[in-house]
Amino acid sequence: MNPMSYTPDDLQRFLDIASEAVSAGGAVLQHYWGNLSDIRSKGRPGDLVTEADKAAEKEVLAVLRRHVPTHAILAEESGSLGEPTGGLLWAVDPLDGTTNYTHQYPFCGCSVGLLIEGKPAVGAIFDPARNHLFRAAKGLGATCNREPISVSDTATLANSLLVTGFGYDRRETIDNNYAEFCHLTHLSQGVRRGGAASIDLAYVACGWLDGYWERGLSPWDLAAGVVLVEEAGGQVTAYDQSPFVVESGRILATNGKIQAELSEVLVSVKPLARFIPD
Ligand code: IPD
Numbered sequence: 001m002n003p004m005s006y007t008p009d010d011l012q013r014f015l016d017i018a019s020e021a022v023s024a025g026g027a028v029l030q031h032y033w034g035n036l037s038d039i040r041s042k043g044r045p046g047d048l049v050t051e052a053d054k055a056a057e058k059e060v061l062a063v064l065r066r067h068v069p070t071h072a073i074l075a076e077e078s079g080s081l082g083e084p085t086g087g088l089l090w091a092v093d094p095l096d097g098t099t100n101y102t103h104q105y106p107f108c109g110c111s112v113g114l115l116i117e118g119k120p121a122v123g124a125i126f127d128p129a130r131n132h133l134f135r136a137a138k139g140l141g142a143t144c145n146r147e148p149i150s151v152s153d154t155a156t157l158a159n160s161l162l163v164t165g166f167g168y169d170r171r172e173t174i175d176n177n178y179a180e181f182c183h184l185t186h187l188s189q190g191v192r193r194g195g196a197a198s199i200d201l202a203y204v205a206c207g208w209l210d211g212y213w214e215r216g217l218s219p220w221d222l223a224a225g226v227v228l229v230e231e232a233g234g235q236v237t238a239y240d241q242s243p244f245v246v247e248s249g250r251i252l253a254t255n256g257k258i259q260a261e262l263s264e265v266l267v268s269v270k271p272l273a274r275f276i277p278d
């Protein structure tokens with residue numbers, strides 16, 4: 001079914017469900033803040049899971065099951081649940097920024113997005129450190145704590161503040177974003193590394209950052225934040241400005257004004273092969 005086949009009332013209802021889910025998950029994250037006893041590695045250095053990730057996911061799934069029991073879900077810690085019907089798939093990241101969270105670095109979020117026919121259509125993100133609730137749905141606008149938000153009007157890369165991230169596979173591939181980070185650090189006012197893709201995207205939507213790019217991501221990292229940026233007046237594409245595909249894990253999201261300039265750099269940068277250890 002085409003995303004447009006769902007009415008604004010349907011999307012509003014899905015947005016309220018997503019908001020309830022991230023608020024429930026976010027409350028769990030607040031509960032465990034600074035009180036973790038079970039921090040485990042998922043394999044790659046820095047790729048961690050804690051009892052807070054699992055408990056938050058349980059709360060998020062309980063809300064989704066209560067309101068939309070037949071809908072399919074893709075959740076980071078539980079995997080694929082149910083068969084997609086009506087082209088709907090919920091993408092759940094119960095704790096985006098787990099590494100930050102384990103260090104009590106207050107930059108993380110609970111993120112729930114709804115994909116309709118693979119396209120991000122609804123998203124809610126809760127930042128438990130600041131009590132920020134970010135919400136957006138196709139055609140309904142974007143808000144932070146119910147106040148409308150919009151992207152910045154920074155017009156050039158030279159005047160922009162950017163953010164990016166580095167996937168957990170960064171030691172295994174020359175496509176590790178190191179070269180892009182170096183180049184863009186020179187070409188902009190700065191490149192931050194937030195450590196939570198969903199909050200990076202929310203901050204672009206708020207106009208606090210002008211652009212974000214990253215590779216190696218999963219649908220649960222991106223689904224909600226993409227809707228926020230688009231509904232806040234920004235642009236989301238692949239690195240080469242072709243249409244964004246959530247499964248690619250590769251995203252360029254900006255205020256729209258610096259999309260072309262940033263894209264030009266991303267498609268032309270050569271990898272820094274020497275940073276791959278032997
Ligand atoms: C990670 C964060 C980080 C990004 C990683 C993601 P997680 O999510 O969003 O900013 O650079 O690629 O996997 O593991 O903390 O949910």
Ligand code: CA
Nearest residue numbers: 093096097221
């Ligand atoms: Ca994540």
Ligand code: CA
Nearest residue numbers: 076093095096
């Ligand atoms: Ca996570």
